[in-house]
Amino acid sequence: MSEVHWPQASDAELLAATAAEPDAFAAFYDRYETAVIGYLLNRTHDIEVSVDLASEAFAAALASASRYRPDRDSAASWLFTIAQSKLTDSLRRGRVEARARRRVGIRDAVQYDTESLDRIESIVSQSGWAIELLARLPADQREAVRSRVLDERPYEEIARTLQTSPLVIRQRVSRGLRSLRRSLNESP
Amino acid sequence: MTLLSEFREQLLEAATDRARSPRVSGRSGATRREWRRARTPIAAATSVLVVIAVVAVALLTLGHAGADRSSTPGGQRGRAIGSGHGGGVAATRTQLLSELGVLRRGHAPARPSGYYQHSLSLTGPRDSGTPPVVDRSLVRIVRTGGYTVALLPATDGHTTGLAMTVHWPKGTGLWNAEFEIDDPVSPTAIARRGINDVEYVTGAVNRAVFVVPDGVARVQLSRFQLAHADGRSRVTIAAASGLVHDNVALITLRGVTPAAFDRTSRTLPHKGGIFRQRHCRVVSLLDFVPASAQLTWWSAGGNRIRTTRIRVTLDAYSTQAPPNFLPSCHPAGRHH
Numbered sequence: 001m002s003e004v005h006w007p008q009a010s011d012a013e014l015l016a017a018t019a020a021e022p023d024a025f026a027a028f029y030d031r032y033e034t035a036v037i038g039y040l041l042n043r044t045h046d047i048e049v050s051v052d053l054a055s056e057a058f059a060a061a062l063a064s065a066s067r068y069r070p071d072r073d074s075a076a077s078w079l080f081t082i083a084q085s086k087l088t089d090s091l092r093r094g095r096v097e098a099r100a101r102r103r104v105g106i107r108d109a110v111q112y113d114t115e116s117l118d119r120i121e122s123i124v125s126q127s128g129w130a131i132e133l134l135a136r137l138p139a140d141q142r143e144a145v146r147s148r149v150l151d152e153r154p155y156e157e158i159a160r161t162l163q164t165s166p167l168v169i170r171q172r173v174s175r176g177l178r179s180l181r182r183s184l185n186e187s188p
Numbered sequence: 189m190t191l192l193s194e195f196r197e198q199l200l201e202a203a204t205d206r207a208r209s210p211r212v213s214g215r216s217g218a219t220r221r222e223w224r225r226a227r228t229p230i231a232a233a234t235s236v237l238v239v240i241a242v243v244a245v246a247l248l249t250l251g252h253a254g255a256d257r258s259s260t261p262g263g264q265r266g267r268a269i270g271s272g273h274g275g276g277v278a279a280t281r282t283q284l285l286s287e288l289g290v291l292r293r294g295h296a297p298a299r300p301s302g303y304y305q306h307s308l309s310l311t312g313p314r315d316s317g318t319p320p321v322v323d324r325s326l327v328r329i330v331r332t333g334g335y336t337v338a339l340l341p342a343t344d345g346h347t348t349g350l351a352m353t354v355h356w357p358k359g360t361g362l363w364n365a366e367f368e369i370d371d372p373v374s375p376t377a378i379a380r381r382g383i384n385d386v387e388y389v390t391g392a393v394n395r396a397v398f399v400v401p402d403g404v405a406r407v408q409l410s411r412f413q414l415a416h417a418d419g420r421s422r423v424t425i426a427a428a429s430g431l432v433h434d435n436v437a438l439i440t441l442r443g444v445t446p447a448a449f450d451r452t453s454r455t456l457p458h459k460g461g462i463f464r465q466r467h468c469r470v471v472s473l474l475d476f477v478p479a480s481a482q483l484t485w486w487s488a489g490g491n492r493i494r495t496t497r498i499r500v501t502l503d504a505y506s507t508q509a510p511p512n513f514l515p516s517c518h519p520a521g522r523h524h
Contacts (some may be wrong), residue, residue, distance in 0.1 A: 123191065
């Protein structure tokens with residue numbers, strides 16, 4: 001499968017293909033980068049720590065992608081569980097580990113200057129917890145709900161961007177909102 | 189847009205190294221095979237689903253031939269239709285016809301158009317699983333109080349029953365999401381608690397659309413409680429009721445606001461609410477609130493037919509945060 005197809009692949013397909021196709025994991029990373037940083041930021045309230053933890057979580061996800069089982073959990077839940085685990089570890093140890101990054105061969109930690117961190121925090125904060133929640137939706141519904149509900153773009157404009165009809169976008173928004181409601185009802 | 193572009197590059201490089209390395213290549217090959225295998229069952233599963241869908245359509249069509257007899261004027265209500273194979277779907281169809289008078293009266297437009305067509309298009313593939321197969325001959329459209337409700341007898345591979353779509357009046361509903369859909373609900377469940385869909389309308393108003401069985405003239409909702417205890421469990425939403433027209437009732441619920449549920453910056457995100465903020469100020473806040481309510485069905489003579497507790501999800505939307513809601517960037521709103 002060439003790179004151009006990855007955006008259409010499901011999360012499970014991306015993770016299953018990761019060991020053979022590195023670009024698949026890059027596509028998976030792109031889908032969840034903001035969501036994972038946002039998730040961690042809402043718990044640590046420290047953007048630097050959140051970025052560090054997110055990096056460690058994605059490295060751990062890369063290392064264990066082949067062990068992901070789609071029949072047990074959604075990829076989003078699996079990833080957020082890893083992120084939560086990294087957060088818990090860091091609280092217990094009092095520092096963010098770099099073990100997973102070393103394990104996959106990442107030796108040099110990226111240093112972000114204050115300006116970059118502020119920019120990242122601003123982007124992630126503006127979307128609030130919504131991103132974390134939306135991340136659990138299928139990609140097509142996520143985009144539709146995000147565009148319509150958070151960005152308040154007209155249906156017609158979203159349809160043009162996504163090259164489909166306004167009816168389909170309405171349908172995705174409707175289903176996305178319904179899925180969110182359902183997930184709430186199913187939560188303990 | 190990538191936030192951590194340098195890290196992404198490192199990660200991609202690491203993924204590439206892992207794919208190339210001899211230690212991982214065995215796993216890589218295995219995974220590739222696994223992935224291919226994963227696609228084969230998908231293709232096989234798709235074939236199975238197509239076969240199931242074709243069989244379901246055939247069964248519904250068989251059932252239809254029999255049910256048309258019972259839906260003609262003077263036809264026998266609830267008469268068993270179909271025999272041998274397809275008895276399950278046919279029996280469900282019979283139950284639906286027996287429960288819902290609206291299905292026995294008249295037919296949907298012979299030439300699908302407008303809303304009817306939209307409703308059918310909404311029953312396409314779901315998030316996952318089998319797309320519902322609709323028995324088009326039994327689709328009924330009920331128009332009441334500005335709402336258009338499509339009743340869609342359907343089977344989705346798990347449940348055979350009645351699905352519902354609701355077309356909200358223009359200018360109401362969340363972001364004019366005009367169409368709402370539901371999975372099929374079995375006749376047994378309809379007899380117990382009907383089908384309901386509660387949606388935000390405007391301001392502090394939600395509206396419930398109910399499909400109820402024959403004999404119910406008025407539907408009442410009261411004694412709202414939060415489904416998950418997080419402080420106050422009782423919600424101060426007044427009891428409300430609506431009259432039934434063609435098995436459909438509309439109930440207006442007032443006082444549904446984020447403040448009514450006592451949400452705080454601590455509880456809202458954990459309960460799945462979403463909000464948008466700019467410069468530490470909440471500019472819009474939406475809270476899907478799982479709740480329960482006492483449902484009472486009344487007959488035309490004012491007799492209570494049934495009382496049961498049902499789950500509903502209320503939509504609280506506001507462009508102003510409740511008094512105790514502090515954005516995440518506010519020092520007092522920070523928490524671990």
